[in-house]
Amino acid sequence: METYRELNLEIPKDIESVKESVHRFAKDVLRPAAAVLDGMTDPREVIALDSPLRKVFKQSYQLGYHVAGLPVEIGGMGLHGLGMHVLIEEMSWGAVDLGLSLLCASFPFTAAAASGNPELHEKFVLPYVADREGSMIGCWAITEPQHGSDELVPGTPQFHNPRVTGQVVARADGDSYLINGQKAAWVSNGTIATHAALYLTTERKAGMAGGGIAFVPLDLPGVSKGKPLNKLGQRGLNQGEIYFDNVRIPRTWMLTGSNGYELELERTLTFANSAMAAAFTGVARAAYEQALEYAKQRIQGGQAICEHQLVQKHLFEMFTKVEACRTLSRAVMIYNQTSTTPSLEHAIAAKTFCTETAFQVTSDALQVFGGNGLSKEYGIEKLFRDARASLIEDGTTDVLSLAGARHILSHNGVTAHAAA
Ligand SMILES: Cc1cc2nc3c(=O)[nH]c(=O)nc-3n(C[C@H](O)[C@H](O)[C@H](O)COP(=O)(O)OP(=O)(O)OC[C@H]3O[C@@H](n4cnc5c(N)ncnc54)[C@H](O)[C@@H]3O)c2cc1C
Structure with a gap:
């Protein structure tokens, strides 16, 4: 039964098929592996050679997701804008920790490819494109x-x-x-x-x-x-x-x-913030979906809790927030990956909005689960913890907001002197 309907009228067929295959990978591979990794008390187990993490990397590289953002001419998937947003949201819907790990894994190779340096291309980029073992990270x-x-x-x-x-x-x-x-x-x-x-x-x-x-x-x-x-x-x-x-x-x-460092750093931050916004749209959506399912199934006091109007209100607010996250993060990713003048302040707006919203939605979802929300058995507390980390990751909400404000003011002829 359909539990989630999104406004996807504009998704072309090729991206729709990427969405379907990444969704399967996220559901069948990422989510179960992340649950196991999350339960490991010693982080050395997470990176051990026999850890599920290694299998995740191998399977992802075999499916070619490691070259999602690289150009088709060199063997990449050539995803950008909408396609990249869809891939990041779906992976993060499955498990944001593993989705981000896979995304980071491609970072230096994408930068080397973009540099046009022929030595780096031959020595590192091409072997990375050909890697099917998940050995170049x-x-x-x-x-x-x-x-x-x-x-x-x-x-x-x-x-x-x-x-x-x-x-x-x-x-x-x-x-x-x-x-x-x-x-x-x-x-x-x-x-x-x-x-x-x-x-x-x-x-x-x-x-x-x-x-x-x-x-x-x-x-x-x-x-x-x-x-x-x-x-x-x-x-x-x-x-x-x-x-x-x-x-x-x-x-x-x-x-x-x-000479070019500040500009290049701004470009990095523009992509990183846009990607984080897409990722935490996926986390918010996962929490909303799980809360909806739970509310239908949990019988308490003789009826399903979704019969209570206040639970219905919470569910609808979660739905609204997920839609708002997607609309903003998708528009920002498409603009920033297709425009010749990418916008850092829009990327920051999307990152801070989507991560803060994902934190609210995961918290609301946990509340709908009642006591079970706190239990390790249901997985909703993992989403809550994952979302909490995002308010610091790749820049705290406070510092990014100050940086965003500085950009807006400078476009309006005002120099903001605060450190950020
Ligand atoms: C899950 C996760 C993944 C990460 N991945 C990476 C990665 O791949 N690579 C990498 O290099 N780093 C990574 N980081 C690091 C991350 O970018 C930093 O944690 C982040 O930039 C904040 O830096 P900090 O932790 O040193 O906090 P600090 O800079 O010490 O800040 C501490 C507090 O002071 C506040 N503060 C600091 N300066 C100001 C200011 N000027 N004005 C107002 N308030 C201020 C902050 O908002 C914060 O509340 C990751 C972090 C997390 C949590």
Whole structure:
């Protein structure tokens, strides 16, 4: 029986079939695997070689989802705009922790492909496209032990303060860069990644703005990893520190130097925020659907709880919020991936709105489940924890909102001096 109907009149047939196959994968593979991973008390079990996580990666790569955003000409699926939104929402509907892990895995390879660097293309992008084992796994490494929110606010005075500089530094040395320093325990896929898009410091006197983006294979001499992080939600998304001790890369593997760093960081944040909005639309939808099913089945006081008008009101409010999330996040993803002038403030609006809304919807869904909502048996508390983590992930709601406000004001001729 149909439990969910969405406004999808505009979805073309090829994207509809992507939606169906990703939905099957999310339902049959991601959701059951994430439930098992979530229940593991030691995060080392999550990344063990015999963990369900490894099977998820292999199955995803066999289905070609690892190249979803890469161009068709090089063997990718060529999804962008609507197609990318649909893929991210469906995966996250199944399990947002695993969906985001798979999305992060493609990050450095997508950046290398976009750079047009022929050496990176031959040596890394093509083998990644051909990977059917899930053995090439990427990560986005930006956060450092002493730098979190402040890494994500390009264009602010604080970003240009020469007294505040990053902790992972690349120093030019002949034809190479030598990299030293540490990334924080928050790098998603940090413990299992084979390659990183490493956001680092190249010009210390320019403060955080003196950055660079390097493509770094993580099997190079001098790279080491920390132990996996144990955290509240999104437990299937493994995270951990990466250390760099005199790691040498050719100069040509620096995708962006300090000149283009702020612009490139803005582009990264525009995509990341748009993707997070799509992902947490999926989480909100999963919570709403599960609450609806439960409300139909739970007999209490001689009747199904969906007979109560207040439960009906809660369900309708959840439905409304899911629709609002999708409408905003889809419009933003389509605009930002097809326009020549992507909008960071719209991406931030979508991320903050959809993650905060997903947190409300998962909380309301948990309430509809009553005591069972708190039980590990029903899975709704996992959605609640997963949504809570999103209010910090890739930028806190507060810091992103300040950054969004600064952009809006600057378009209106006002310079906002606050740090974010
Ligand atoms: C699930 C998850 C996945 C993540 N994945 C990655 C990843 O793949 N790669 C990666 O590099 N990082 C990742 N991160 C890190 C994430 O981007 C940071 O946690 C985030 O940017 C916040 O930084 P912080 O944790 O250091 O908090 P802090 O920056 O220390 O902030 C602490 C508090 O102070 C507030 N605050 C800070 N500065 C200001 C200001 N100027 N004005 C007002 N309030 C302020 C914040 O809002 C927050 O409430 C992930 C985090 C999570 C939770």
